[in-house]
Amino acid sequence: MFVINYQTQRSFTNKLMVFLCGLAAVIAFVPLVSLLVYVVSQGYQQFKPAFFFNLPQAVGVPGGGMANAILGTLTLILIASVVGLPIGIFAGVYLAEFGKKGKFAWLVRFVADVLSGVPSIVTGIVAYTVIVKPMGNFSALAGGCALGFMMIPIVTRTTEELVKLIPHSLREASWALGIPQWKTVLSIVIRTAKNGILTGVLLSIARVAGETAPLLFTSFNNQFWPRTINEPTASLTVQVYTYAISPFDDWRQQAWTGALVLLLIVLAVNVFAKMFFKTGRGVLR
Amino acid sequence: MIDEAIQKEKVEKVKMETTKTSGESMKLVIPRAEAEMSNVAQKTKMKIEGVCAWFGDKQALFDVNMNVHEKEVTAIIGPSGCGKSTLIRCFNRMHETVPTARFAGDIMLEDKSIFDPRIDPVVVRRRIGMVFQKPTPFPTLSIYENVIVGLKLNGVRDKKVLDQAVESSLRKAALWEEVKDSLYKPGAALSGGQQQRLCIARALAVELEVLLMDEPCSALDPISTSKVEELIHELRQNYTIVIVTHNMQQAARVSQKTAFMLSGKLIEYDATEKVFTNPSNKLTEDYITGRFG
Numbered sequence: 001m002f003v004i005n006y007q008t009q010r011s012f013t014n015k016l017m018v019f020l021c022g023l024a025a026v027i028a029f030v031p032l033v034s035l036l037v038y039v040v041s042q043g044y045q046q047f048k049p050a051f052f053f054n055l056p057q058a059v060g061v062p063g064g065g066m067a068n069a070i071l072g073t074l075t076l077i078l079i080a081s082v083v084g085l086p087i088g089i090f091a092g093v094y095l096a097e098f099g100k101k102g103k104f105a106w107l108v109r110f111v112a113d114v115l116s117g118v119p120s121i122v123t124g125i126v127a128y129t130v131i132v133k134p135m136g137n138f139s140a141l142a143g144g145c146a147l148g149f150m151m152i153p154i155v156t157r158t159t160e161e162l163v164k165l166i167p168h169s170l171r172e173a174s175w176a177l178g179i180p181q182w183k184t185v186l187s188i189v190i191r192t193a194k195n196g197i198l199t200g201v202l203l204s205i206a207r208v209a210g211e212t213a214p215l216l217f218t219s220f221n222n223q224f225w226p227r228t229i230n231e232p233t234a235s236l237t238v239q240v241y242t243y244a245i246s247p248f249d250d251w252r253q254q255a256w257t258g259a260l261v262l263l264l265i266v267l268a269v270n271v272f273a274k275m276f277f278k279t280g281r282g283v284l285r
Numbered sequence: 286m287i288d289e290a291i292q293k294e295k296v297e298k299v300k301m302e303t304t305k306t307s308g309e310s311m312k313l314v315i316p317r318a319e320a321e322m323s324n325v326a327q328k329t330k331m332k333i334e335g336v337c338a339w340f341g342d343k344q345a346l347f348d349v350n351m352n353v354h355e356k357e358v359t360a361i362i363g364p365s366g367c368g369k370s371t372l373i374r375c376f377n378r379m380h381e382t383v384p385t386a387r388f389a390g391d392i393m394l395e396d397k398s399i400f401d402p403r404i405d406p407v408v409v410r411r412r413i414g415m416v417f418q419k420p421t422p423f424p425t426l427s428i429y430e431n432v433i434v435g436l437k438l439n440g441v442r443d444k445k446v447l448d449q450a451v452e453s454s455l456r457k458a459a460l461w462e463e464v465k466d467s468l469y470k471p472g473a474a475l476s477g478g479q480q481q482r483l484c485i486a487r488a489l490a491v492e493l494e495v496l497l498m499d500e501p502c503s504a505l506d507p508i509s510t511s512k513v514e515e516l517i518h519e520l521r522q523n524y525t526i527v528i529v530t531h532n533m534q535q536a537a538r539v540s541q542k543t544a545f546m547l548s549g550k551l552i553e554y555d556a557t558e559k560v561f562t563n564p565s566n567k568l569t570e571d572y573i574t575g576r577f578g
Contacts, residue, residue, distance in 0.1 A: 100384070101384070167421075169417060169419055169421045170421050170423065172379065172382070172417065172421075173417060173421040173423075173484070174423075174434075175379065175382060175410065176377065176379060176410055176414060176415035176416075176417070176488070177410065177411075177414065177434065177435035177487065177488065177491055178407050178408070178409075178410040178411030178414075178435060178439065178491055179407070179434070179435060179438045179439070180407045183438045187434075187438055188423055188434075191423075191425045191426075192423065192424055192425050194425075
């Protein structure tokens, strides 16, 4: 009889704990879901083709859109990738392959960790001083560079972790065939880790696509189609900011839709990255 | 009497060689002067002299001396941790890839030291290949690409040459019949035994002379093991093979010479039959009869 009581008590404690954990998960889930629901409810009204294909119009004129801002965001991401990805990937590979000990590798790792915590507005101001002022004008180039600098620490750390996961036996098998170290790294190691590296790249793109502060000082904003990358460029985040603080109802309505589009882009890239990593994971047996 | 026997064998050898070449022209073949008592036609492929190896401060090998003969299977046996893998990894300069490793002594491949400062270790590894315990086909490459990866990454581009190399290596590794219809499937999709034979084919494709095998059958089931052992029998005709194994029966089945190591020292090195039936050293006898290890 004594044994049965203890079992029931344990079973009850178990169920209570499971319930509390479930409750905590639901509580954590609620802000995210409510955010999504609220943005969708506010933004769906303007979610029309006109939004995606039209330029911004003056206040009160119907049919305005944020087409140039969407294009601008894509351009900025492209430039950021060109700047940030090669540096990030090769730095990550260096740290994983050659940087197991030594002061230089430690320094690189330390700097990467610190840079990932730098407030984005600071990056923006630095990019302004270093790129915009000498050039004399705002540009998508400057904006892309600022975003690229923000991508580097993320890509470096992800690449390093992924390359470290490659079993050492693979490298040894390659060396034993008489393949020199640098070819082993480029052709065998990176090729095997490419799924994970791509995931890190996609995650960094998702992070950088939603940044506003650095763009305020570098690419500024533009109400028209971009002609070159050497002029102020519209971006979704800055446009949403500009419209959201304006006193006009129809602009604020458009800001909600812009926010919705931005959210969907970032969500889509994140989900895609996670799914891609899962299916590609099979090769890392 | 022994001299007569050697003389007779030498004469027979000359006869054999001349009849072989009778189709072309009568070449006079001079028998090799350094033929030893028990193996007349054996040439020393690798000389291991005074080899000592360290991992940081811990010494793993203590003055190992042995000769590996050409076209022969040499087995190295011993309990875990005795230094067999360390020794074999010194043969193709893989030991130095470990960060804290140190090495002393010399290893000669056909009378040239492989530690000569003018020689690139990469070149050494193309002549002395290695197969590891765990089969490691490159997962992102197909079977075809796996076999030729050594050739391709060393600059060979001609497709015909590569195709031929794939077929001949897979035939030598007794894998051609099983995979000839699925050469473009990923290398990791094969079974364990097939993967190991793929790794052997990959090593053979770079046209090496010495094949080192570090416990190649440990991770395989008995049937795959027997297939790999048959393969070793066939390969012996063209390559020099050194195999490390902790399975004494395998060493007895497969090798002509056996080396027994204990705690980093080479205790005994002799013909396989002698080591397993009448060992000279008591430690060898204790190990073979199962008193320890």
